[in-house]
Amino acid sequence: MAGQGVFKDLLDGDVFKYYVDGAWTPTTSGKSVGIVNPSTLKPLFKISACTQDEVNKCVDSCKAAQKLWAKVPLWKRAEHLHKLAAIMKDQKITIADCLVKEVAKCMKDAMVEVVRSGDLIDYTAEEGIRILSEGKFLTSDPFPGNERNKYCLASKIPLGVVLAIPPFNYPVNLAVSKIGPALIAGNSVLLKPPTQGAVATLHMVHCIHMAGFPKGLVNAITGKGSEIGDYTTTHPGINCISFTGGDTGIAISKKAGMIPLQMELGGKDTCLVLEDADLELAATHVVKGGYSYSGQRCTAVKVVCVMESVADELVKKINEKIKKLTVGMPEKDCDITPVISETSANFIQGLVEDAKEKGAKLHQEWKREGNLIWPVLIDKVLPDMRIAWEEPFGPVLPIMRIKSVEEGIHHCNANNFALQGCVFTKNIDKAIMISDAMESGTIQINAAPARGPDHFPFQGLRDSGIGSQGIINSINMMCKTKSIVINLPGPSYSMG
Ligand code: G3P
Numbered sequence: 001m002a003g004q005g006v007f008k009d010l011l012d013g014d015v016f017k018y019y020v021d022g023a024w025t026p027t028t029s030g031k032s033v034g035i036v037n038p039s040t041l042k043p044l045f046k047i048s049a050c051t052q053d054e055v056n057k058c059v060d061s062c063k064a065a066q067k068l069w070a071k072v073p074l075w076k077r078a079e080h081l082h083k084l085a086a087i088m089k090d091q092k093i094t095i096a097d098c099l100v101k102e103v104a105k106c107m108k109d110a111m112v113e114v115v116r117s118g119d120l121i122d123y124t125a126e127e128g129i130r131i132l133s134e135g136k137f138l139t140s141d142p143f144p145g146n147e148r149n150k151y152c153l154a155s156k157i158p159l160g161v162v163l164a165i166p167p168f169n170y171p172v173n174l175a176v177s178k179i180g181p182a183l184i185a186g187n188s189v190l191l192k193p194p195t196q197g198a199v200a201t202l203h204m205v206h207c208i209h210m211a212g213f214p215k216g217l218v219n220a221i222t223g224k225g226s227e228i229g230d231y232t233t234t235h236p237g238i239n240c241i242s243f244t245g246g247d248t249g250i251a252i253s254k255k256a257g258m259i260p261l262q263m264e265l266g267g268k269d270t271c272l273v274l275e276d277a278d279l280e281l282a283a284t285h286v287v288k289g290g291y292s293y294s295g296q297r298c299t300a301v302k303v304v305c306v307m308e309s310v311a312d313e314l315v316k317k318i319n320e321k322i323k324k325l326t327v328g329m330p331e332k333d334c335d336i337t338p339v340i341s342e343t344s345a346n347f348i349q350g351l352v353e354d355a356k357e358k359g360a361k362l363h364q365e366w367k368r369e370g371n372l373i374w375p376v377l378i379d380k381v382l383p384d385m386r387i388a389w390e391e392p393f394g395p396v397l398p399i400m401r402i403k404s405v406e407e408g409i410h411h412c413n414a415n416n417f418a419l420q421g422c423v424f425t426k427n428i429d430k431a432i433m434i435s436d437a438m439e440s441g442t443i444q445i446n447a448a449p450a451r452g453p454d455h456f457p458f459q460g461l462r463d464s465g466i467g468s469q470g471i472i473n474s475i476n477m478m479c480k481t482k483s484i485v486i487n488l489p490g491p492s493y494s495m496g
Contacts, residue, residue: 007094007206015046016198018054018222019205021061022215027054033195033224038104038338038371039329045102047198050223052231058190058219059237062161065216066188070158074132077184078125084211085121088114088176091207095172098200103168104337104371106330109293117176117204120454124471127455128184131475132156151486156479158186159260160239163232165252167245168340169296171197172204177454178242178262179208179218181474187240191220192232194245196340198222230255240478242467244298253466262467262477264460266391267298267419269449270412272434273306273314274405277424281446283317285422289448290397291325291375294336298464299420299449302391303381304399305408311401315379318399319363322375336395338371345371348394352376355385355398389415405434413439418461420449440464 010016012026019025027048037044069077088095096110105113140150164178171194182189193201205220221228225248233241233252242262243249249265271289273282289301306314328334339345345368352366360378367374373395381388381398388398388411402408412421422444423434435443441459442449451458451469459468467477 007203010202010206012048015048016202016222018048018050018058019202019209019218019220020054020058020216021219022209024206024209027051027223029054033222035102035196035198036341037101038196038340039101039331041342041370045199047195047202047222050221050228052228055221055228055232055235058221059161059235061216061219062188062190063237065214066158066160066186069183069188069214069217070186072186074129074184077186078129080211080213081121081125081128081180081184084208084213085118085125087207087210088121088204089118091203092118095200095203095207098203099172099197100330102199103171103197103340104330105293106333106335106337108333110330113170113173116452116454117173120173120471121176121180123455124180124184124475127471128181128475131472132185132479147491149488149491151488153484153486154481156185156476157482159478159480160187161237162187162189162240162242162478163235163238164189164191165233165241165243165245166191166194166197166201168194168196169293169298170244171201174244175201175204177469177471177474181471182240182242182478183213183217185475185478187478188216189218190232190238191218192228193220193222195222242474242478249465250463260467260477262469262474263465264298264419264458264469265463265465266417267300267449267460267464268302268389268391268415268417269299269419270408270415270421270438270440271301271304271448272405272408272412272421272423272438273304273310274423274425274427274430275307275310276426277310278426278446279310279314279317282424283314283321285424285446285448286314286318286397287321287325289422289450291322291336291395294339294373294395295397296339296393298460299451300393301397301422301448303388303411304397305402305411306399307405308401308403311399315363315377315399318377322364322377325375327372327374336373336375339373339394340371342371344393345373348373348392348396351387351390351392352378352396355381355387358382358385360385360387360398383411391417405430409434409437413437416463419464420444420460422447422449
């Protein structure tokens with residue numbers, strides 16, 4: 001399979017090389033990591049199992065390139081980014097094709113991921129110029145005292161080397177959402193793609209190569225977590241980590257030390273449906289939010305808390321829409337495609353079995369072929385069921401029937417994960433008061449949770465993460481403030 005529709009420069013035999021100092025390089029380990037096609041369960045690609053020495057080589061290369069890049073004018077950095085965006089859009093079919101095979105994303109969503117990434121880079125370049133060209137000038141107020149004889153010139157300077165670790169579900173988009181802000185702010189980037197999704201990400205890196213960025217500004221390492229995982233995340237040459245993924249992020253945070261962290265971890269996004277909600281609208285968003293990309297989004301609707309009096313009607317509408325979802329292979333552009341791995345499919349099945357055993361009602365028959373799971377709505381879920389709290393990351397959605405709004409808010413707030421949530425009601429005052437009471441990073445009013453638009457702030461609370469994302473916040477987060485203070489002998493010139 002390797003070699004079909006892929007950039008040939010990336011290959012050493014049938015193994016994808018890693019990228020260091022502007023060159024695609026074979027690993028010296030002689031070892032590789034296999035990528036399995038989630039749809040066929042057959043081996044698909046091989047990526048380099050890099051060594052710790054190769055991590056050092058990448059970090060050294062990043063450090064050298066960053067020193068020069070920090071001196072490059074903003075408009076030139078932006079020019080490179082615009083070029084990258086154009087190349088990526090041009091190569092969208094090649095990259096999307098990898099996503100289809102590697103992470104079983106349907107073709108239309110894979111294309112959207114690449115085009116969205118190009119747009120994100122363009123916007124980052126423009127926003128970066130505005131944010132970074134502005135500094136601050138402060139006059140002094142002594143604490144304590146009377147003399148005002150100091151002036152402060154504060155500006156934003158880069159952090160250094162940013163380690164970017166994207167997840168399998170958006171390996172390209174969540175790589176560029178880290179790389180774009182890092183580069184415009186004058187940093188260099190060491191990219192560690194997820195194993196599943198690595199080849200699509202390496203193709204994006206090749207677009208960086210084609211855009212003519214200086215050598216070493218972006219390096220990409222692949223390999224086994226057990227060999228290079230901790231070694232990379234605790235490397236003294238890393239000055240910032242931007243990670244999206246699961247529980248591993250908590251372990252990374254604990255070991256990372258005194259560097260800025262941006263972590264987007266899980267989400268158990270609660271959807272609250274009130275008695276006065278537009279149920280047709282709510283059902284449309286619940287189905288889109290809960291089942292798109294087979295529920296494998298941190299921002300997917302993960303539990304619906306609906307007022308008992310309207311629950312039957314909402315469930316009926318959701319079921320009608322589930323019936324229309326197409327189930328099958330990503331190449332056929334089906335709505336529901338195989339989940340990422342057998343481990344994941346088994347985990348999802350375990351959650352459904354637990355709920356069923358404890359009395360929940362499945363509106364659709366449980367059906368699974370390999371990693372392909374047919375969509376299921378699990379009704380009458382109670383707090384003692386695992387699925388009320390755990391994140392399935394699959395096409396199964398629990399419904400909890402609630403007697404009061406407070407019960408729904410309580411369920412949302414009692415969860416460890418607090419990325420996003422949503423509320424459906426026609427009463428805007430209530431919507432705002434409920435949004436205030438729901439303790440999650442973002443609450444959507446009358447729409448399903450979503451990260452975009454990509455310049456909005458995006459931050460999870462509790463175990464859902466630390467450090468705010470979104471283009472603007474990421475640019476600011478990937479800088480530190482440098483101050484130059486002018487000290488005068490007195491507040492004004494003495495006239496003798
Ligand atoms: O799961 C990744 C998360 O960032 C979701 O993004 O755009 O699907 O809301 P999005």
